[in-house]
Amino acid sequence: xxxxxxxxxxxxxxxxxxxxxINSFEILxxxxxxxxxxxxxxxxxxxxxxxxxxxxxxxxxxxxxxxAGTGLFKHWLSKIAVRCCYDFWRKYYQRNEKQVFPLxxxxxxxxxxxxxxxxxxxxAERVEARNLLQWxxxxxxxxxxxxxxxxxxxxxSVAEAAELMGWSVIRIKVQSHRARKKLRKILAGILP
Amino acid sequence: xxxTHNDIDRIEAALLAAYRQQEDIQFPADWRxxxxxxxxxxxxxxxxxxxxxxxxIFRVAGALAALSLAVFVGWLILANIDWEDPWLSxxxxxxALESQHGFWLEAGDVDSGLRNLTVFVIQKALKIEVLYKNxxxxxxxxxxxxEVVNAIKIPLxxxxxxxxxxxxxxxxxxxxxxxxxxxxxQGRQTTLERRFIIYPDKSLNFY
Numbered sequence: 001x002x003x004x005x006x007x008x009x010x011x012x013x014x015x016x017x018x019x020x021x022i023n024s025f026e027i028l029x030x031x032x033x034x035x036x037x038x039x040x041x042x043x044x045x046x047x048x049x050x051x052x053x054x055x056x057x058x059x060x061x062x063x064x065x066x067x068a069g070t071g072l073f074k075h076w077l078s079k080i081a082v083r084c085c086y087d088f089w090r091k092y093y094q095r096n097e098k099q100v101f102p103l104x105x106x107x108x109x110x111x112x113x114x115x116x117x118x119x120x121x122x123x124a125e126r127v128e129a130r131n132l133l134q135w136x137x138x139x140x141x142x143x144x145x146x147x148x149x150x151x152x153x154x155x156x157s158v159a160e161a162a163e164l165m166g167w168s169v170i171r172i173k174v175q176s177h178r179a180r181k182k183l184r185k186i187l188a189g190i191l192p
Numbered sequence: 193x194x195x196t197h198n199d200i201d202r203i204e205a206a207l208l209a210a211y212r213q214q215e216d217i218q219f220p221a222d223w224r225x226x227x228x229x230x231x232x233x234x235x236x237x238x239x240x241x242x243x244x245x246x247x248x249i250f251r252v253a254g255a256l257a258a259l260s261l262a263v264f265v266g267w268l269i270l271a272n273i274d275w276e277d278p279w280l281s282x283x284x285x286x287x288a289l290e291s292q293h294g295f296w297l298e299a300g301d302v303d304s305g306l307r308n309l310t311v312f313v314i315q316k317a318l319k320i321e322v323l324y325k326n327x328x329x330x331x332x333x334x335x336x337x338x339e340v341v342n343a344i345k346i347p348l349x350x351x352x353x354x355x356x357x358x359x360x361x362x363x364x365x366x367x368x369x370x371x372x373x374x375x376x377x378q379g380r381q382t383t384l385e386r387r388f389i390i391y392p393d394k395s396l397n398f399y
């Protein structure tokens with residue numbers, strides 16, 4: 001599909017896709033691949049990011065007819081990405097009932113390292129910290145994990161998180177508060 | 193306790209810092225082709241306009257159903273609102289009566305109609321039900337207005353001797369209820385009391 005303008009606007013591309021030019025969707029993919037990747041990466045372990053990003057674009061394509069066009073396509077796509085991440089965790093927890101991520105063997109070193117006020121900015125420490133965070137988040141439910149990632153780790157406001165999840169502000173507040181409390185309790189358990 | 197809080201704060205801060213320093217991810221080279229293949233395989237029925245029109249139909253049907261329900265519930269409530277208490281009166285309210293005493297008891301309700309009427313004679317601990325009439329239409333809450341009794345006139349006979357009443361003071365207590373939903377679906381109620389004296393010759397005297 002050739003567009004008269006070299007850089008067609010989202011609305012033009014979407015209209016073209018809805019008219020049956022499926023290949024135009026590739027323009028949206030190349031335009032928003034990094035954006036979707038960033039969102040998904042903030043929720044999902046690295047090895048699963050391409051898979052969930054793919055789901056996001058396929059779902060966006062299937063729901064394109066419901067995109068009202070009143071807001072930005074980017075925001076609409078962000079919501080789909082967040083919900084795909086939430087769905088990923090729900091399915092993941094269903095498949096792996098017990099221990100989602102094991103407690104890293106070397107977590108004690110990392111905690112000791114931190115307790116002795118030493119700098120923990122090396123790559124190895126960062127990996128240990130991320131593994132420990134994955135383990136701690138793995139103790140939460142899919143909903144708590146997704147909400148906590150949005151509000152606490154990514155710094156979204158409650159209203160923004162509610163918009164992305166399609167939930168009420170109250171529900172996000174409750175989940176976020178509960179999840180943060182749980183996370184602190186889990187972290188207290190690893191203290192020497 | 194405070195040191196534990198501080199330790200957790202430090203761990204949280206370190207985890208947060210590590211979380212925010214994430215490297216970019218390299219997608220597989222054929223990732224985009226795979227997405228496009230998936231899209232080409234996607235069910236055409238799931239595609240746009242058809243689904244949108246279905247959604248509109250469902251929404252309109254849902255809105256109509258909700259509106260119908262609201263109208264029905266509104267009608268049900270308005271039809272059963274009851275503003276007036278039922279009324280009750282005793283005719284031939286004379287002061288001196290003979291052994292057997294006949295009255296005309298009249299009752300009615302202008303809104304929902306009569307539910308029931310009960311008459312008691314009470315003397316000290318003795319409480320005798322001398323009349324009970326149920327006017328509630330059959331069929332629970334579903335009945336036509338023609339089945340409702342709005343007013344009645346009933347003869348009431350009180351024979352002090354037959355009822356085993358002794359001489360002295362007594363009370364005639366009449367209770368009527370209507371068909372409204374007030375008082376937890378028991379209906380509005382009106383009570384009429386008449387005090388009287390039974391003489392040795394079993395005549396009654398209201399006072």
